[in-house]
Amino acid sequence: MNYTISTIAPIFLLPFFAFVIxxxxxxxxxxxxxxxxxxxxxxxxxxxxxxxxxxxxxxxxDYYIHKVFNWIDLSHGDNIFxxxxxxxxxxxxxxxxxxxTGVASLIHIFxxxxxxxxxxxxxxxxxxxxxxxxxxxxxxxDNLLSIFMFWEIMGFCSYSxxxxxxxxxxxxxxxxxxxxxxxxxxxxxLLGILAIWAVVGSVDIPSIYAAxxxxxxxxxxxxxxxxxxxxxxxxxxxxxxxSAQFPLQVWLPDAMMGPTPCSALIHAATMVAAGVYLSLxxxxxxxxxxxxxxxxxxxxxxxxxxxxxxxxxxxxKAVLAYSTISQLGYMVLGIGVGAYNAAFMHLxxxxxxxxxxxxxxxxxxxxxxxxxxxxxxGLKNKLPYTCIAMWCCTLAIAGVxxxxxxxxxDRILGDALYLFLQTGEGVYAIPTIxxxxxxxxxxxxxxxxxFLTFHGKNRNKDKYDxxxxxxxxxxxxxxxxxxxxxxxxxxxxxxxxxxGIISFAKEKKEWFKVLIEPPVQQRLEKFSNVTSQPFxxxxxxxxxxxxxxxxxxxxxxxxxxxxxxxxxxxxxxVHHAHVLGAVASVIIVxxxxxxxxxxxxxxxxxxxxxxxxxxxxVKALKNKYYMDWLYIDVLIKKGLLKLNNLLSWFDxxxxxxxxxxxxxxxxxxxxxxSHWFDRVIVDSVAVDGTAVxxxxxSLVTKSIxxxxxxxxxxxxxxxxxxLSMFLGF
Amino acid sequence: MVSLQAYLIVSxxxxxxxxxxxxxxxxxxxxxxxxELILNSAALNFVAYSKYTTNNLDGHIFSLFIIVIAAAxxxxxxxxxxxxxxxxxxxxxxxxxxxxxxxxx
Numbered sequence: 001m002n003y004t005i006s007t008i009a010p011i012f013l014l015p016f017f018a019f020v021i022x023x024x025x026x027x028x029x030x031x032x033x034x035x036x037x038x039x040x041x042x043x044x045x046x047x048x049x050x051x052x053x054x055x056x057x058x059x060x061x062d063y064y065i066h067k068v069f070n071w072i073d074l075s076h077g078d079n080i081f082x083x084x085x086x087x088x089x090x091x092x093x094x095x096x097x098x099x100x101t102g103v104a105s106l107i108h109i110f111x112x113x114x115x116x117x118x119x120x121x122x123x124x125x126x127x128x129x130x131x132x133x134x135x136x137x138x139x140x141x142d143n144l145l146s147i148f149m150f151w152e153i154m155g156f157c158s159y160s161x162x163x164x165x166x167x168x169x170x171x172x173x174x175x176x177x178x179x180x181x182x183x184x185x186x187x188x189x190l191l192g193i194l195a196i197w198a199v200v201g202s203v204d205i206p207s208i209y210a211a212x213x214x215x216x217x218x219x220x221x222x223x224x225x226x227x228x229x230x231x232x233x234x235x236x237x238x239x240x241x242x243s244a245q246f247p248l249q250v251w252l253p254d255a256m257m258g259p260t261p262c263s264a265l266i267h268a269a270t271m272v273a274a275g276v277y278l279s280l281x282x283x284x285x286x287x288x289x290x291x292x293x294x295x296x297x298x299x300x301x302x303x304x305x306x307x308x309x310x311x312x313x314x315x316x317k318a319v320l321a322y323s324t325i326s327q328l329g330y331m332v333l334g335i336g337v338g339a340y341n342a343a344f345m346h347l348x349x350x351x352x353x354x355x356x357x358x359x360x361x362x363x364x365x366x367x368x369x370x371x372x373x374x375x376x377x378g379l380k381n382k383l384p385y386t387c388i389a390m391w392c393c394t395l396a397i398a399g400v401x402x403x404x405x406x407x408x409x410d411r412i413l414g415d416a417l418y419l420f421l422q423t424g425e426g427v428y429a430i431p432t433i434x435x436x437x438x439x440x441x442x443x444x445x446x447x448x449x450x451f452l453t454f455h456g457k458n459r460n461k462d463k464y465d466x467x468x469x470x471x472x473x474x475x476x477x478x479x480x481x482x483x484x485x486x487x488x489x490x491x492x493x494x495x496x497x498x499x500g501i502i503s504f505a506k507e508k509k510e511w512f513k514v515l516i517e518p519p520v521q522q523r524l525e526k527f528s529n530v531t532s533q534p535f536x537x538x539x540x541x542x543x544x545x546x547x548x549x550x551x552x553x554x555x556x557x558x559x560x561x562x563x564x565x566x567x568x569x570x571x572x573x574v575h576h577a578h579v580l581g582a583v584a585s586v587i588i589v590x591x592x593x594x595x596x597x598x599x600x601x602x603x604x605x606x607x608x609x610x611x612x613x614x615x616x617x618v619k620a621l622k623n624k625y626y627m628d629w630l631y632i633d634v635l636i637k638k639g640l641l642k643l644n645n646l647l648s649w650f651d652x653x654x655x656x657x658x659x660x661x662x663x664x665x666x667x668x669x670x671x672x673x674s675h676w677f678d679r680v681i682v683d684s685v686a687v688d689g690t691a692v693x694x695x696x697x698s699l700v701t702k703s704i705x706x707x708x709x710x711x712x713x714x715x716x717x718x719x720x721x722x723l724s725m726f727l728g729f
Numbered sequence: 730m731v732s733l734q735a736y737l738i739v740s741x742x743x744x745x746x747x748x749x750x751x752x753x754x755x756x757x758x759x760x761x762x763x764x765e766l767i768l769n770s771a772a773l774n775f776v777a778y779s780k781y782t783t784n785n786l787d788g789h790i791f792s793l794f795i796i797v798i799a800a801a802x803x804x805x806x807x808x809x810x811x812x813x814x815x816x817x818x819x820x821x822x823x824x825x826x827x828x829x830x831x832x833x834x
Binding site: 705706707708709710713714717 | 748751752822823825826827828
């Protein structure tokens with residue numbers, strides 16, 4: 001496949017054009033708007049699929065496409081200031097593109113059912129198209145600057161969609177909260193970009209990789225800390241904000257005020273995953289900056305804390321929101337413990353099953369006209385297809401073998417366990433334990449949600465009778481069923497259970513593991529001598545750095561003279577830790593599921609037992625660990641408002657009164673002095689003086705011009721006499 | 730034999746007389762008469778020098794030209810005087826001072 005502007009750009013431009021066209025259509029013919037959006041994203045899906053198929057047929061870890069065009073060039077002479085924009089597609093991008101366009105297409109299709117007849121429902125599709133194009137642009141971007149721009153567009157769309165029902169005050173507040181909270185992370189992200197620019201002199205990803213591999217970050221410090229750590233931390237702060245990680249997770253539960261499909265697309269599948277994607281892209285920087293422990297801790301804390309809060313939620317979407325935060329925590333934990341491949345895999349699998357969960361929740365909410373689980377129950381008779389789809393996803397997120405969540409999440413936990421066991425470093429014990437406890441809680445709250453929603457007896461007869469029985473509709477439950485198919489693990493691992501056990505493929509390593517390799521030092525070196533091509537460049541398959549003939553499918557990476565036996569040994573060790581982790585988590589899941597059954601189906605243990613025993617803990621959970629209270633009541637109302645009042649007093653009392661007014665006073669005096677100077681010196685002396693001087697001179701000269709002819713004759717004669725005397729003597 | 734100096738003295742007297750008339754008289758006709766005297770002194774000079782130095786007819790021919798020019802000049806000058814009198818109703822030379830700036834007196 002030839003990568004030119006006509007094969008790559010449509011991925012990002014089709015949704016964007018849909019957005020532009022919809023902006024015009026929405027006033028004239030609003031009924032076309034949803035279909036334009038759907039057409040845009042489905043078209044984009046086919047282009048993305050073409051790229052994915054190409055990358056899958058190449059099947060090479062080190063294959064990538066990097067093409068640029070010049071955006072800003074202000075260089076003159078030796079001062080180089082040049083910004084190129086472009087695209088960077090490697091295996092991770094190809095998978096991500098397929099995932100984003102696929103999930104987004106299904107969500108667009110679902111939205112045509114879910115949003116139909118809602119207030120301003122056409123406008124929803126305008127935002128959705130803009131968001132999708134920004135997300136695809138972010139994935140395709142080759143540099144942090146355009147990633148940042150698309151990142152902000154996504155933030156804006158998220159803001160607009162959370163506040164979609166802006167008649168409700170909570171929705172407006174939630175949108176502001178989401179925007180402001182992510183802004184904290186974005187500011188750090190921008191700082192990180194500037195820090196990288198200071199070292200690398202460019203922000204495109206291959207240059208950063210090359211600089212890292214050349215050791216450009218070594219020995220550079222800022223504020224006394226290593227620059228790589230600083231830049232990595234700042235960029236990770238962007239991830240914290242966007243992916244709702246521990247200190248800044250407060251916005252995501254509130255973001256559920258938006259319509260459910262937007263929660264599915266933005267706050268579950270793609271935008272929040274973009275933060276993790278960014279951290280994965282900058283993984284070498286985190287590695288050089290030695291931020292792994294910090295990242296692992298934040299991921300572990302988030303995974304555990306959000307899972308505990310999800311235990312007591314009554315709102316169907318709130319459970320899913322907290323489980324999203326928790327799963328994002330797993331991805332970040334995976335980055336922290338070096339499970340690059342598993343973290344990305346979890347990103348993809350989570351996007352699919354969480355999008356499906358949200359869409360199913362949307363289907364339930366839309367059919368049942370309520371979102372509180374205590375009002376539900378027994379809905380499996382009314383909504384059978386939704387129930388099936390949601391059960392598949394629940395099994396996936398719970399980490400039940402055969403399903404995708406088991407393959408990805410337990411690989412993260414296995415890597416964490418491996419790091420803890422092999423390195424023997426105690427610092428990794430806490431994130432690992434938090435991860436495993438979270439893995440215990442996840443099936444419990446998901447099964448609890450399913451039992452409360454679909455099983456048992458119904459608790460609100462009016463609504464139950466009012467709810468129509470679900471039929472198979474192409475835009476209601478078919479998208480859910482399509483998504484639920486992809487919750488099966490072998491799409492990602494090639495084997496039924498992951499770990500290469502009960503495998504369909506002969507190879508030991510599944511395609512995901514072969515294609516997505518962490519960009520560690522030895523793989524970064526290739527970037528130092530590769531230059532980017534302009535878009536017009538016609539590339540061929542030979543461009544890939546390692547020729548296909550030298551490439552071993554077994555071990556993934558094999559340059560000339562590369563010893564594969566050590567790697568095999570390493571993989572065996574990892575494999576053992578993974579099997580241990582997998583067995584442990586299967587046991588954990590089984591226990592958790594048993595507990596859920598015991599509590600909500602058989603009624604052996606009443607939930608109130610735990611409420612009574614752990615009342616302090618439950619109170620903390622109900623208040624979301626007091627984070628909202630801490631931020632809004634303490635930090636903002638007590639701290640920031642006071643500070644703002646102080647600053648306002650300083651501004652109006654000191655600055656305005658003395659600086660501004662004082663400056664005005666000085667200006668007035670200066671004006672007076674200069675006015676006097678102008679009036680007296682310039683006007684009176686210089687201008688009028690010149691006039692008077694000219695007049696006096698003219699009086700003298702014009703007296704000669706008397707007009708009396710005889711005087712002229714006298715002068716003439718006198719002149720002649722004088723001249724002749726002068727000539728004569 | 731009359732010497733050259735005698736001619737020149739007569740010519741000089743004529744010239745001085747003409748100049749004095751031109752400068753002192755305020756009557757335009759009188760000034761024209763002064764001009765005629767100056768032309769005649771010039772013509773006399775031509776004739777005298779012609780007789781005493783070159784011995785050819787150049788000076789005489791010049792004198793004839795001067796007489797013709799004097800006649801033409803008298804005709805033009807008198808015509809101007811008549812036109813001037815029609816406009817100003819006077820022939821006082823100091824009335825001809827329009828080119829001068831009007832000085833407030």
